[in-house]
Amino acid sequence: MIDKALKGDTRYWIWLAFLLGVMTLGGLSYVQQFKYGLGYTGMSRDVSWGVYIAQFTFLVGVAAGGVMLVLPYYLHDFKAFGRITVLGEFMAIAAVSMCLMFILADLGQPARVLNVILHPTPNSMLFWDMIVLNGYLFLNIICGWVILNAEAKEVPPPKWVKPFVYISIPWAISIHTVTAFLYAGLPGRHFWLTAIMAPRFLASAFAAGPALLLICAMAMKKYANFDPGEKAVNKLCTIISYAAIANFFFIGLEFFTAYYSNIPGHMHTLDYLFFGLEGHDNLVPFMRFSMVLGLIATIAIMVPAVRRNDRYLVITCAALFLALWIDKGVGLVLGGFVPNPLEYITEYVPTFGELMITAGIWATGFFILTILYKVALAVDRQIHG
């Protein structure tokens, strides 16, 4: 079936060539990092995780977001998602692949990664995260690929895949819950030590994932004559808006707890992110921009006129995606390190090479996504003409 990805117009090949170019630059930068060590990045003793882990965290959310299509389609028999559910599953595959690459890029000794399996350690949340992420990748490959294959042959999907589809639904929740536990269980990191970390992660995931999917679907509608269907688009918008509202509600709760309790440790990081702490305010413009942009986009996506206009819809989804990316893919992880446990402030600025590696991994993810969507599109065309 993969041969379907080998036929495409010029635009398709230019896009793939562009991605390959970025992937090459990222790969070359990674060789540098591999030779020098992680000092190649902007990380330090005080800010010991940087953009890699932040991207990883965000992308786990994008992967989990795919379940917002699988669940209505399979559990509630919401037929309108029939054509795009597989897109959700394929997006999960691409996103989890990126997650695994970001983890690998962040390891000081990548060649030893198998130690996690050779010395299994159930008390470590990272161990569980590895299990659920790989499991989720496997589940989505099975569900997405087998079902699409059946569709291509115009036979009903085999019965044995159904249980996998149902397992994949709670599994999607689990990947983001366990990822939240990486942060929410650490003593002495006040900003992360919050019981609503997992729900917050899930809310932002269920907005960001479908938002990205909608952007892809709209792009395919414009360039490849693929119609996701008005009903499906409308439903997705509703899902996105509820999730985004929940996300901002949760952020509000964090603010309340910190500032009403007035406990310094709980206020410090929020101060740093949104107002600046003792003159350190690198992230303030980004965080404020993210908040304003996110709120505007959340309101916009509820407006019927926006939903009906493809261009407005894409802009709105992109704005929301960007806002959530800044909030989680930048502020959440980096903010947790400021101030450090001894209440010093060290700011982190990623290096150029680090950003190239990051771009390279994103490009790899989009490469996988493009190929998978191309196949899905070809099958879709074969069925729907």
Add this chain to the structure above:
Amino acid sequence: MDIKRRKFLKLAGLSAVAGIGAPSAFNMLLRGEVSASEGKPSGHGGGEGHGAASTTKYRYGIVIDVRKFASIKGLAGKCIKACHTIHNVPNYGNKKDEIKWVWVESYEHAFPEHSQYKRNERLHKLPILTMCNHCDNPPCVRACPTQATFKNKENGIIMMDYHRCIGCRFCMAACPYGARSFNWRNPREKDSQGRYRFLERINPDYPCRMRGVVEKCTLCVERIDRGQIPACVEATGNTGAMIFGDLNDPNSEISRVLRETFTIQRKPAVGTHPSLFYII
């Protein structure tokens, strides 16, 4: 709590995670069998504030008398030098690559949660020697996905296996004391004349680390095994600035000092049960 029972509880906890044997662990919780303090009145910190005693045979700790460090000039520097030369700790001369096992901290940074109104001038200037606390309940060990950082079953020391560490730095995020350092680059890098750039000389008796792994104070476990005391403690000579010993032995000097003197630990509220104590 004896070792067998502790082990069983661990097992029960594990199987609860795995979803088997969950009812039994749950019942024990219901019956209040899983409690931090043994028969003592259970405050939020577990009776004495410190919680249950260690289950290892020995539990080594250090009492640091900060008053002595304040009055004897250069004493802290001597300790740091002793540790860092013996353990081949590189000196990069910049904050980004920095590796340190033991260092001097100011009072407000070492004890950020202790507040004093109109704080005594003396407190501001105190040199607080800080290093790994060899926590009895160590979050770094809990977080490590490979058991590359682990608690020595015999003596409770929190140790590192440099050959197993994958460099994920989860332990650094988990340590509430900033005690851990990462090798951001090759510590054994040489200049054009073949001299080590970041090490004055190499002590062949202690392993050099490779880049990409985490390291920290090991309480000189290699010396303790040989019957010696930690190098930093040794460097304080007979000043009495540092008292090293077995916390499990009621007759040890350190136990006596702890009973007779008012000492504090860093960040007691996070429940790590440090084995380092400070006399301010």
